[in-house]
Amino acid sequence: MSTIYDVAKIANVSPKTVSRVLNNDAPVGEATRLKVQAAIDQLGYVPSTAARAMRSNKSGLIGVITGAISHNATAGPTGLPDLFIVQGIQAVIQASSKTLLIADTGDDSRRVAHLIRTFQEHRVEGIIYVADYHQQVSLPVHSKDMAIVLANCFDAQQTPAVVPDDEWGQYHLLKRILSAGHSTRCVP
Structure with a gap:
């Protein structure tokens, strides 16, 4: 080379x-x-982007940790499929000058710590953790220098998070159903 x-x-x-x-x-x-x-x-x-990243602290890489690739969609609670969230992230990153690196957990949450460390070793500029459904998570301890954003989940440490607004979605869905002439009465 x-x-x-x-x-x-x-x-x-x-x-x-x-x-x-x-x-x-x-x-x-x-x-x-x-x-x-x-x-x-x-x-x-x-x-060499590695050499450039060492000098500038800007690798141009964003890491995504998800189980969307190996996730069994028929098991457990469901909501907005996590794969749709990953696709949305990809669309936004593609429009920027960054490159998205995706790591799948293989449906094993014990792999998350290793994946975070791997991304840190590759000097990603930030990590997005995507949960398979809206839930509270507990990520392993990681470097405070690493920017992490949670998607479709939240934690007790107040990590920045993007979560679904279920109340807004249900309100507008019901409003649309009613405007189409349907009623809200329950049938026993």
Whole structure:
């Protein structure tokens, strides 16, 4: 795998000049820029996002921990399927300059601590934990530097959470049923 030093050698410039071309953060003459770009193309060089993340603390990665992939939808309480929530998260992340990494628990909550640690090791900028139904959860202890948001759940530690508004949904569903001419009377 090629490095910035290989590109610099072929382009006959310093590694700092290659860095300036890649990051577009300082003036570089057009002829030099073209030489560096030609060397990049010749080598098939791809910048290391790991190295860039170490310098900037910005990996561009968002981690999602869910059981939606392996979840058995016929077991237990149900609500808004967690897979729909993950798809919504993907749509929002795709519109940004971030990349979504998804880790599935395999329906084993004991894996959550390992998955959080793995995401921390890969320097994700934040983690979204998606529960399979609206419930209280207890996540394992994790670094306070890691931003975590809960989706479809909440915890006792006041972790930021996005939860369904069941009351609003039921109110509007009933309102729609009544406006369609149906009654609320129960049949024994």
